[in-house]
Amino acid sequence: MFRTQARRSGARSLLALAVAGVCLAAVPVPAAAGPVAGPRAVTSAQVPPGVTAGVAVYDRQTGTFTEQLNATGQFRSASVVKLLIALDYLWNRGPVYDVPSADRVRLDAMLRSSDDGAASFYWGNGGGGAIVDRMVSRLSLVNTVRPVDDNMWGYTAVTAADTVRIYRYLLDQAPVAVRDLVLGNLHASTRCGTDGFDQHFGIAGSFEQPWGVKQGWSGFSSGGCTPKPPKPPTVAAAGTVAVDLTRPVLHSTGTVGTGDRSIVAVYTSHPVGTTYGKAYTDIGRLTRSLNVPGAVQPAGSWFGTWSENVNVRPQANTQQAAKTVLPAGVDVLVSCQKQGETVSVPPYLNDWWAYLPQYGGYVTNIYLHSAGNQLPGVPTC
Template identity: 45%
Template sequence: MLVITGAAEPVAEIGSRPALVATDLPATTTTRAPVDLGGQTGGATVGALVIDRTTGRTVLADGADGSFHSQSLVKLLIAVDALERGTGTPSQITKMLSASDDGVASALWSQGGGGAIVTRWTRRLGLTGTAPPSEPGRWGQTKITATDVARIYRYLTDEAPPAHRDIVLTALRAAPRVAADGFDQHFGIPSAAAGLGWAVKQGWACCLPTRDLHTTGLVGPDDRYVVVLLTAHPRGVPWNTAAATATRLAENVLAPIRG
């Protein structure tokens, strides 16, 4: 089993991002089993979870309750909160989720009361490993687990108002290779799930103290699988290397889906 540790605050290293290359669930009773991720961690700590929404079965789980900083994954909570409270427009939500725009996220975070957003949705969804950041303005330091991220996706697919669901999932399906900050966000699921179809929210930041790359979303026909892969790499690992490792791990995580 992999050991999970805390991750970094949302500080990116502008000059060392991956090169742009031409590559392309309400809660259920599940059966959990540890999985060997094939020794592909490259020194990273990992939390992984795959749930089959059709059967309710946990296909894969490793370190799913380990704690990470959310980085941009908290934008999922910012989005559903803004839509429900009417503090964000569909165009703002789309820009924040698809291009992972931090400016929009910061504005909606403030309008929604900052950490109160996390508190509201932690209570509502029963998120046991999620907590607001200790520094109110640093939304990327929200604490999360793979289990809780999967629960957020299950809310989106099974419980959210259809209009809100459509706005969020349409944005996640349209995530471009180049994010608003110039980062190549097609590491992990977008590269590993070629041919399966995906809707993703990614997260990345460095370096207090680790280099984080998170890849999460819905994969397969009718969004059948919830896939969450959280990774925290030593800060000395270059972005390109960490992204390649996250993609290899995603390939292993998705292997049970491909059969």
């Protein structure tokens, strides 16, 4: 045990140490999904201060909502619109057809890792905003609207209620091959998007598997997963669209539980200047407050972090290459802690390391908000 304590919550940040071809079966095209049924739920959603949220949770087992909060409020979609882009590509392509291997690679990357290049490819080939118009008609979407700037697919206006309709179509009406392709990729979501953003927030960070997610983010300059350079936020001309294009947004949508029991849609917008780690933490806290039938929250204790580019290591030392890095200032789940290599980040010194089960690795306790070297209430590994 060292006398020097770990980093405290209110302390200022220090420079982070370096430790730290598919054949789709012939299935008749189904009728468009009708309006979502079920009584309005009394929400338990806990929305963090400054956050604007739109939430819907639909229990497929009972056919009812367990959560609805601003469910018809419009948000810019960011990458969630990639669901519509994929469905439009797959729609009514004939009684028997193949997805060319090049397209399968693009679709996989777009749905698993939120690849923007693939989305732009299909957006251009499919007629831009006409994709949204077609899918609105096919799925009986109510408040989904194509972007005014046809070059910006991420400016499509979407709502939590319409997102539930999209997933209900996928789960209950889509041809089996289409459902398996799209949801199979969502269940195989990668931690890092191809643009270098950590996309396991919201649903993915709040519940044990099984889950499948399509996430969205826009307006942040950095999001962990180091290798990619920062992507500056896009600013649109004032007065061009109905949805807010100024505030950064972070969205988590998908299914949770055995048999995809619950459909969850959580849309959030944040004050200008909010960091990715802060938004990541806020949407996680909001999602964990929801009543999601079939969901299991992981065991452990949540702690805040400080500094940037904090490394997650395979073991409690700095000898092996990092598995990934944390978004700056994000909350992390800790299941246990152990002593390992002594780490020095002057004036702090600590040989305790926390195991993060959702990352499959360790971080030095120096970067966790705690009054001592050991984390209170956390067992040893």
